[in-house]
Amino acid sequence: MPAVISDHQVFAPNDLAEALQFMADHRDESWCPVAGGTDVMRRIYGNRADAKRWINLAPLRDELAGIHDDGGRIRIGSLTTMTELRQSAVLHNVCPLIRQAATSTGVVQSQNRATVGGRIISASPAGETLSVWLALDAEIELTSLRGKRCVPCEQFMTGRRQTAIATDELLTAVLIPVSKHPSQRMLFRKVASRSAGAIAKVVLAAIAGLDDDGRYRDVRLAFGGMSPIPLRAHAAEQLVEGNRPCESLGERAAIVLTRDLSPVDDHRSTADYRLRAARNLTRAIIAGRIGRAVGLDLS
Numbered sequence: 485m486p487a488v489i490s491d492h493q494v495f496a497p498n499d500l501a502e503a504l505q506f507m508a509d510h511r512d513e514s515w516c517p518v519a520g521g522t523d524v525m526r527r528i529y530g531n532r533a534d535a536k537r538w539i540n541l542a543p544l545r546d547e548l549a550g551i552h553d554d555g556g557r558i559r560i561g562s563l564t565t566m567t568e569l570r571q572s573a574v575l576h577n578v579c580p581l582i583r584q585a586a587t588s589t590g591v592v593q594s595q596n597r598a599t600v601g602g603r604i605i606s607a608s609p610a611g612e613t614l615s616v617w618l619a620l621d622a623e624i625e626l627t628s629l630r631g632k633r634c635v636p637c638e639q640f641m642t643g644r645r646q647t648a649i650a651t652d653e654l655l656t657a658v659l660i661p662v663s664k665h666p667s668q669r670m671l672f673r674k675v676a677s678r679s680a681g682a683i684a685k686v687v688l689a690a691i692a693g694l695d696d697d698g699r700y701r702d703v704r705l706a707f708g709g710m711s712p713i714p715l716r717a718h719a720a721e722q723l724v725e726g727n728r729p730c731e732s733l734g735e736r737a738a739i740v741l742t743r744d745l746s747p748v749d750d751h752r753s754t755a756d757y758r759l760r761a762a763r764n765l766t767r768a769i770i771a772g773r774i775g776r777a778v779g780l781d782l783s
C-alpha cells in the first residue's frame with residue numbers, strides 16, 4: 485500500500501525557541517523533527533516512518549547551520565549539509581577526515597540535503613561521518629527548553645537506529661576538540677561496491693600521533709559496518725599505543741580487532757569479508773604501509 489502524504493501533518497517553527505517550545509508542549513503527541521528529509525522520505529514512502537507529524541527544521545538554518553573554529557574546538561551546526569562539510573575551508577585546514585567522509589557519502593543530490601544531525605539520529609551502522617565523529621572524540625550538543633547538554637558521541641549512539649536523545653530535545657551541534665598533537669595524522673577509508681553512491685561494507689576512521697621517539701600516541705580507530713553501531717576498537721588502540729610502527733605491530737592489532745568488532749552477514753557483505761577488510765586496513769595502517777609519515781594520510 486503506497487504512503488498517503490496528505491495523512492501527514494507538518495509544523496514549521498519560525499526559530500529555535502519556537503521549535504523547542506512546541507516540542508515541550510507536545511512531547512507526548514509523536515511529533516518528529518525533519519531536517520534534510522533524505523531518511524524520513526525514504527521511510528515514509530517505504531511505509532516505515534515512525535511518525536505522521538513532522539516539525540520542519542529548514543527555517544532554523546540561520547541558527548543551526550555553519551562551521552566555526554572557536555580556537556579550542558570546531559562547532560558544526562546540526563543543519564550543516566554534507567555538501568557544506570565537503571566544501572568547508574575551515575575543515576580543509578583543520579580536519580580533512582570530515583571532508584573525505586562527507587564526499588564518500590551517498591550521491592551529490594543527497595549530499596546537498598542530508599544534514600549532520602539527521603545522519604547522527606539515523607544512527608546507521610555503516611554511516612561514514614559517524615565513524616569520523618567517534619574517532620575525533622566529538623560531543624553531541626542537545627538542546628531543549630530545559631537547557632543544553634553535551635554527550636560524548638560514543639555514549640550517544642545506543643543501538644541500531646537508537647540514540648540517547650529525549651523526545652523534547654533537538655540535536656543542535658557537533659563539537660570537535662582541535663588536536664593538541666602537532667604530529668597528529670588522520671585517515672579515512674570506505675570499502676563498498678563503489679567509492680560513492682553505495683552504502684559501505686566497512687568504514688575506518690583512524691587518527692594517531694607520533695612522539696619524538698617515533699612511538700604512536702593517542703591512537704584512535706573507529707569502524708562502521710562492523711557491529712550494530714559504529715564503534716571504537718579500543719583493544720587494538722591500547723595495543724598500538726606507545727609502540728613504533730612495524731609489520732608485527734600491524735599484525736597483532738589486526739588480530740585483536742575481534743575483541744571489539746562483531747560483523748554480521750547481510751545483503752551487502754558477509755561477516756567474514758568485513759573482518760578481513762577491517763584487518764587488512766588496520767594491518768597496513770599500523771605497520772605504516774598506507775599513506776605517509778606515521779602511516780596515515782593527510783590528503
Ligand SMILES: Cc1cc2nc3c(=O)[nH]c(=O)nc-3n(C[C@H](O)[C@H](O)[C@H](O)COP(=O)(O)OP(=O)(O)OC[C@H]3O[C@@H](n4cnc5c(N)ncnc54)[C@H](O)[C@@H]3O)c2cc1C
Nearest residue numbers: 517519520521522523524590598599601602603605611655
Ligand atoms: C540516495 C540516498 C543515498 C544515501 N546514502 C547514504 C550513505 O551513503 N551513507 C549513509 O549513512 N546514509 C545514506 N543515506 C541515508 C540518509 O541520507 C542519511 O541518514 C542522512 O544523513 C539523513 O539526514 P537528513 O538531514 O536527511 O535527515 P532526515 O531524513 O531529515 O531525518 C533523519 C532522522 O533524524 C531526525 N532528525 C533530523 N535532524 C534532527 C535534529 N536536528 N534533532 C533531532 N532529530 C533530528 C529525524 O526525526 C529522523 O528520525 C542515503 C539516503 C538517500 C536517499
